[in-house]
Amino acid sequence: MNAPHFSTKERILGAAETLFARHGFAGASLRQVTAAANVNLAAVNYHFGSKDNLIEEVFRRRLDELNVRRIEALNAALAVDAPKLDEVLAAFIRPALDLSLDEAGGHAFMRVLARAYAEHDERLRRFLSDNYGHVLREFAAAFTRLLPHLGKEELYWRLDFITGALTHSMADFGPMKRRGTVSEEAHRERAAEHLIRFATAGLVAP
Amino acid sequence: MNAPHFSTKERILGAAETLFARHGFAGASLRQVTAAANVNLAAVNYHFGSKDNLIEEVFRRRLDELNVRRIEALNAALAVDAPKLDEVLAAFIRPALDLSLDEAGGHAFMRVLARAYAEHDERLRRFLSDNYGHVLREFAAAFTRLLPHLGKEELYWRLDFITGALTHSMADFGPMKRRGTVSEEAHRERAAEHLIRFATAGLVAP
DNA sequence: GTACGATTCAAACGCTTGTTTGACCCGGCC
DNA sequence: GGCCGGGTCAAACAAGCGTTTGAATCGTAC
Numbered sequence: 001m002n003a004p005h006f007s008t009k010e011r012i013l014g015a016a017e018t019l020f021a022r023h024g025f026a027g028a029s030l031r032q033v034t035a036a037a038n039v040n041l042a043a044v045n046y047h048f049g050s051k052d053n054l055i056e057e058v059f060r061r062r063l064d065e066l067n068v069r070r071i072e073a074l075n076a077a078l079a080v081d082a083p084k085l086d087e088v089l090a091a092f093i094r095p096a097l098d099l100s101l102d103e104a105g106g107h108a109f110m111r112v113l114a115r116a117y118a119e120h121d122e123r124l125r126r127f128l129s130d131n132y133g134h135v136l137r138e139f140a141a142a143f144t145r146l147l148p149h150l151g152k153e154e155l156y157w158r159l160d161f162i163t164g165a166l167t168h169s170m171a172d173f174g175p176m177k178r179r180g181t182v183s184e185e186a187h188r189e190r191a192a193e194h195l196i197r198f199a200t201a202g203l204v205a206p
Numbered sequence: 207m208n209a210p211h212f213s214t215k216e217r218i219l220g221a222a223e224t225l226f227a228r229h230g231f232a233g234a235s236l237r238q239v240t241a242a243a244n245v246n247l248a249a250v251n252y253h254f255g256s257k258d259n260l261i262e263e264v265f266r267r268r269l270d271e272l273n274v275r276r277i278e279a280l281n282a283a284l285a286v287d288a289p290k291l292d293e294v295l296a297a298f299i300r301p302a303l304d305l306s307l308d309e310a311g312g313h314a315f316m317r318v319l320a321r322a323y324a325e326h327d328e329r330l331r332r333f334l335s336d337n338y339g340h341v342l343r344e345f346a347a348a349f350t351r352l353l354p355h356l357g358k359e360e361l362y363w364r365l366d367f368i369t370g371a372l373t374h375s376m377a378d379f380g381p382m383k384r385r386g387t388v389s390e391e392a393h394r395e396r397a398a399e400h401l402i403r404f405a406t407a408g409l410v411a412p
Numbered sequence: 413g414t415a416c417g418a419t420t421c422a423a424a425c426g427c428t429t430g431t432t433t434g435a436c437c438c439g440g441c442c
Numbered sequence: 443g444g445c446c447g448g449g450t451c452a453a454a455c456a457a458g459c460g461t462t463t464g465a466a467t468c469g470t471a472c
Contacts, residue, residue, distance in 0.1 A: 013451095169367060
């Protein structure tokens with residue numbers, strides 16, 4: 001499943017991402033993961049300590065990069081004289097899209113992320129909020145300046161809606177079946193355009 | 207956990223809903239479910255046949271009513287001379303809100319529903335699309351008449367975004383922590399108002 | 413009362429789970 | 443050479459899983 005020139009750790013992470021996306025954290029067993037990664041069962045506990053740690057590492061690997069890219073894109077969008085709302089929004093949305101297009105398991109990761117939102121596990125939630133929260137706050141600050149008529153509460157609600165819509169559509173749960181004639185790439189590109197248009201309008205609503 | 211005057215079947219369904227929401231379908235065991243329901247372990251297989259059937263039944267119980275209420279609300283919104291967009295939208299959103307406010311496990315059910323979207327299980331997806339699809343199509347038809355400038359693809363994308371935002375916020379994953387001073391009821395009521403305002407603006411975007 | 417179907421129960425079934433163990437392999441260093 | 447330590451391996455561990463079984467219990471109709 002994974003090219004042999006990847007390290008054992010990387011092969012496990014890749015296989016785990018795919019299988020967690022497909023069957024959930026509890027639903028995918030370490031035996032499935034290690035078999036898919038062409039690795040001995042004990043390798044997971046040797047390299048990661050436990051299944052829970054493996055789950056965290058699957059998140060960390062992707063989220064670290066996603067956060068960096070979002071912050072970079074945000075700073076770029078804010079560097080001009082008159083920052084535009086749809087470009088700040090794109091700074092939030094496009095890095096996630098790019099990730100979901102990533103050669104390897106990026107698409108799978110978006111489904112893993114959606115699962116994480118559904119998990120009520122306290123440890124996982126704290127981990128995500130610790131690694132995720134400050135990015136959301138920076139975006140919120142930028143939006144506050146661009147949309148001064150919006151109250152803090154109203155703004156946070158709308159960002160929450162956008163997060164839900166983004167995750168939902170990137171993980172392609174919904175009824176929007178990709179047509180056979182449209183490449184996966186083009187399909188997601190279109191999703192981003194649609195979402196930015198939709199969310200921009202939603203944000204500027206009175 | 208459940209009042210003794212409920213039947214064994216009902217107690218199992220209630221406990222299963224809560225525990226599936228909390229730990230996922232694979233993560234919640236029948237032993238946990240039957241213990242929470244104060245019922246013998248074998249009762250699940252006696253009354254439902256299997257764990258998979260129990261999962262389906264958890265969905266059927268809530269979705270049947272949700273669909274009926276949505277269709278009723280839609281028809282009511284369309285019965286006037288000039289149907290309004292935000293009222294059609296409310297017909298989609300409010301029944302889900304009401305369900306999530308339901309005395310018993312309605313709130314838990316919204317989280318179960320979010321999990322179902324994340325499941326890639328073919329059987330479950332088919333079951334949901336069979337029981338859910340026609341309602342979405344009816345709403346799409348109503349929106350098409352109200353928003354003739356929107357192409358079919360654009361409309362379906364936007365409905366998908368709304369579904370994602372609705373599920374995400376109703377299951378309260380996001381950073382929007384309910385304040386201690388605001389009742390759960392008021393909190394969700396406000397969510398519905400915000401979402402309707404946000405989604406209406408998003409739908410009428412060019 | 414007794415017979416009957418529906419329901420509940422404790423116990424066990426075979427199987428899979430995450431984790432641990434101790435032997436083994438192999439490259440670099442003394 | 444010998445040695446060491448990081449890595450891999452097959453095997454086993456106890457615990458938990460969904461499901462099945464057969465006996466015990468219930469309410470009801472005869």
